[in-house]
Amino acid sequence: DSGVTQTPKHLITATGQRVTLRCSPRSGDLSVYWYQQSLDQGLQFLIQYYNGEERAKGNILERFSAQQFPDLHSELNLSSLELGDSALYFCASSVVSGSNEQFFGPGTRLTVL
Amino acid sequence: AQSVTQPDIHITVSEGASLELRCNYSYGATPYLFWYVQSPGQGLQLLLKYFSGDTLVQGIKGFEAEFKRSQSSFNLRKPSVHWSDAAEYFCAVGEGNAGNMLTFGGGTRLMVKP
Numbered sequence A: 001d002s003g004v005t006q007t008p009k010h011l012i013t014a015t016g017q018r019v020t021l022r023c024s025p026r027s028g029d030l031s032v033y034w035y036q037q038s039l040d041q042g043l044q045f046l047i048q049y050y051n052g053e054e055r056a057k058g059n060i061l062e063r064f065s066a067q068q069f070p071d072l073h074s075e076l077n078l079s080s081l082e083l084g085d086s087a088l089y090f091c092a093s094s095v096v097s098g099s100n101e102q103f104f105g106p107g108t109r110l111t112v113l
Numbered sequence B: 001a002q003s004v005t006q007p008d009i010h011i012t013v014s015e016g017a018s019l020e021l022r023c024n025y026s027y028g029a030t031p032y033l034f035w036y037v038q039s040p041g042q043g044l045q046l047l048l049k050y051f052s053g054d055t056l057v058q059g060i061k062g063f064e065a066e067f068k069r070s071q072s073s074f075n076l077r078k079p080s081v082h083w084s085d086a087a088e089y090f091c092a093v094g095e096g097n098a099g100n101m102l103t104f105g106g107g108t109r110l111m112v113k114p
Helices: none
Strands: A005-007 A010-013 A019-024 A031-038 A042-050 A053-057 A064-068 A074-078 A087-094 A108-112 B003-005 B010-014 B019-021 B024-026 B032-038 B044-050 B056-058 B064-068 B073-078 B087-094 B102-104 B108-113
Touching (some): A005 A087, A019 A087, A042 A064, A042 A074, A042 B102, A074 A087, B019 B108, B032 B064, B044 B056, B044 B064, B044 B073, B073 B087
Parallel strands (some): A010 A108, B010 B108
Antiparallel strands (some): A042 A053, A087 A108, B019 B073, B056 B064, B064 B073, B087 B102, B087 B108
16 A cells, blocks of 8 residues: 555546546655556656646646645546546655655546446 | 657566566666556556666565666566566656656566466
8 A cells, every 4th residue: 555545446437528536645745646547558647746836747638637735635637538538547646856756546447438 | 758668568477487577768867767566456566766876776576677877778677476476567767857757668567377
């Protein structure tokens, strides 16, 4: 158990819908990262927040957005969902920004029908 | 842009045999390098990391990896594989300056024969 929690574990929804994925980092970790794992794209970095502020952006679609709240939990919002958005979404956290060890949560499996 | 290549998509080894998983990276500066393991239905667990110093790094579960700058490689090794090592293994490089994100290789799925 990494100490990073993600909810829900599974999510099934329809095209065009909007969903919110939630992540709670390890106690004391200020940085949260979101990754998408799909069969065709592999593991891709989406976005990073550090202490409430966006720090880095990767291959994140405009339909996707994220935020980190004062209690340091983070939410990833996915809207206008398409079939191709079906994937495993991981959250990771680390103590500070930088290439320190990132601890990954168990992921949320999103299925878009 | 940095990139990571894991040339072997699948590898099958017999239990007790030695293992080497290959990883090549492309990055301009001194890289931060990682190996993660993902068991079915699980998240990613860090096996080991290289930031600087000794180029042979030891990790958990008996794994080690060697950083070779001249070959841009960071291969993962284990002298004797156990059936519980069957999983998918990912090599990753982190940006040195900002260190904000990991770029992952495509992964190598390891199968262990009894």
